[in-house]
Amino acid sequence: MIRVLQKGTHVLLRQQLSARPALLSANFATALKGQDAPPPIYTMNEVLTEIMQRLGLERGYCPIPKSREHLLKYTPKAEDLPARAMQDSYTSALLPLSTDLELQDNYVSHLGNVRMGRLMEDMDAFAVWVAHQHIKVPTLPANVNLPYTFVTILVDKVTFSDLITDVKQDIRISGHMSWVGRSSMEIVVWLEQKHHDVYKKITRALFLMGARNATNTGPAPVNPIAPATEEEKQILSGGEERKKRRQMIQAQSIFKVEPNDFEQSLMYDIYKRTTHTNTMELNKRLLPSNARWMSEWSTVTTIPCFPEHRNAHNTVFGGFLMRLGLESSWTAAFLYCGTRPKLMHICDISFEKPVPVTSFIKLTSYVVYTELNYLQIMTVIDVLDTSGGGSGQVTTNVFYSTYKSNETVHQILPRSYHETMWYIQGRRKFKYSMGLE
CATH class of the missing domain: 3.10.129.10 (Hotdog Thioesterase)
Structure with a gap:
């Protein structure tokens, strides 16, 4: 817009x-x-x-x-x-x-x-x-x-x-x-x-x-x-x-249908690798060597909008949201790698709802998938509800971006079922952006 x-x-x-x-x-x-x-x-x-x-x-x-x-x-x-x-x-x-x-x-x-x-x-x-x-x-x-x-x-x-x-x-x-x-x-x-x-x-x-x-x-x-x-x-x-492909991908989103057989096997493998074999310690999670928990690697930024960011209807210009999302994802990738990463692909930027120009915007970038020296970042943009001191938020945009490091990166692993769904979706986006699926 x-x-x-x-x-x-x-x-x-x-x-x-x-x-x-x-x-x-x-x-x-x-x-x-x-x-x-x-x-x-x-x-x-x-x-x-x-x-x-x-x-x-x-x-x-x-x-x-x-x-x-x-x-x-x-x-x-x-x-x-x-x-x-x-x-x-x-x-x-x-x-x-x-x-x-x-x-x-x-x-x-x-x-x-x-x-x-x-x-x-x-x-x-x-x-x-x-x-x-x-x-x-x-x-x-x-x-x-x-x-x-x-x-x-x-x-x-x-x-x-x-x-x-x-x-x-x-x-x-x-x-x-x-x-x-x-x-x-x-x-x-x-x-x-x-x-x-x-x-x-x-x-x-x-x-x-x-x-x-x-x-x-x-x-x-x-x-x-x-x-x-x-x-x-x-x-x-x-x-x-x-x-047709966009419609198919949207219909098969992990947030709409259950994981396929291979993905369910992948989920079970992650469970086995991060769970103690001693049945007396099933509540404990194990972090494999050279791996990191997804829940511990995200960046959060909250900013106010101003009229300079507006379009004709006093909602936030979509290109501005794209810039914020991309720079947030780059920050998350840089902090995870420890070195300057190279932006390779952006496979999906969705615009779900308009953002009023009076809004506070919260950007959260998660490392949701890694493979060799590649990272897949999911950036979520939420609008915060500030009416009456409320603390609610509504998601307006989701971005997926792929970065490449000069060296092999730590493997990211989910800790909860919720994060496992992000992991599976991030893997799908990575394969799609790399032309592997």
């Missing part, structure tokens, strides 16, 4: 979006293969500003957002939306790190690399920009703002290359629509950075976005996809398969 700009350098917006040169099929196919793509048109700051203008949003914080109910009557019917090719939505934007010193300060790590959490935040915003390129409403009057709201449902299949990022080199963000349903959209977004005058891949991610009406009170239809090339047909077909 798009964030509301609070600060940044003033930029000269391009006045004629329609004057953008059409992307040829050959260029589109080349871009999909991760090779050279046409030069970016916008900076990310321009993208964010343009999205605000299209939606009719204004700068400045207001506790009660400006009403968009007058736009509901312009919500199109599905049959009024023309089919679009994937290349219609293909677009790029630039993070001009080589020339913008203020931007460098916001993105730099203490080693001079680029903070991955910041990049995930930008990718989420950019996915909304791709949605804007895809949506075409012929019945919408020229002077009326776009009667849509776009929300992030899921982020999946984020795989990071071995490229060592440099905060003084420009980064290009590119993406296009890869599949659509009635009101849902799968958008592929990838990052590249200049390295010896050639853009090289940092990562690629799949965003599942939901199209909602202007007041975010119901779904809104989106344009169907009519593939223009063989490449687009293959991508669209793959989107259908990914949808």
Whole structure:
């Protein structure tokens, strides 16, 4: 979901979006293969500003957002939306790190690399920009703002290359629509950075976005996809398969169905390894050598939200939650390894509930699975109930991320049945992200 700009350098917006040169099929196919793509048109700051203008949003914080109910009557019917090719939505934007010193300060790590959490935040915003390129409403009057709201449902299949990022080199963000349903959209977004005058891949991610009406009170239809090339047909077909796989994985979640036969054997093996053979000491748990208890290796952070983290509806911008979750998981992995870990994959980021901008957010990152020199981290984001001194909390997001250490790490082991379920789920996510299942 798009964030509301609070600060940044003033930029000269391009006045004629329609004057953008059409992307040829050959260029589109080349871009999909991760090779050279046409030069970016916008900076990310321009993208964010343009999205605000299209939606009719204004700068400045207001506790009660400006009403968009007058736009509901312009919500199109599905049959009024023309089919679009994937290349219609293909677009790029630039993070001009080589020339913008203020931007460098916001993105730099203490080693001079680029903070991955910041990049995930930008990718989420950019996915909304791709949605804007895809949506075409012929019945919408020229002077009326776009009667849509776009929300992030899921982020999946984020795989990071071995490229060592440099905060003084420009980064290009590119993406296009890869599949659509009635009101849902799968958008592929990838990052590249200049390295010896050639853009090289940092990562690629799949965003599942939901199209909602202007007041975010119901779904809104989106344009169907009519593939223009063989490449687009293959991508669209793959989107259908990914949808089915997501549904299957969700249906088979360890939190919904019992473990399979192999996993039950694995659970029994853990029990045998951590239980004393002396029947007089069954209540005692044994920790094998080179192992650690899961309950003793988690990090907890609680932070307040502020208006700078908001979107158009005064709920927390999804990209900000992604940044918090990623940086929390990295902290947990670093403390567990004792050395700086490498982020390898993010296999699942779910967005269950909106987070009010007045919230206190609690982030808990657990080491839920280890294998050789890999760690699987589960990060849970809860919103704390502060009304009347209450201490309740509601889970709004769950992230799974995979890290790699230079050395073999201690094995993590569950101590309770509850933790054993986390262990099994973490193992599943690890195998999925590594392409092993």
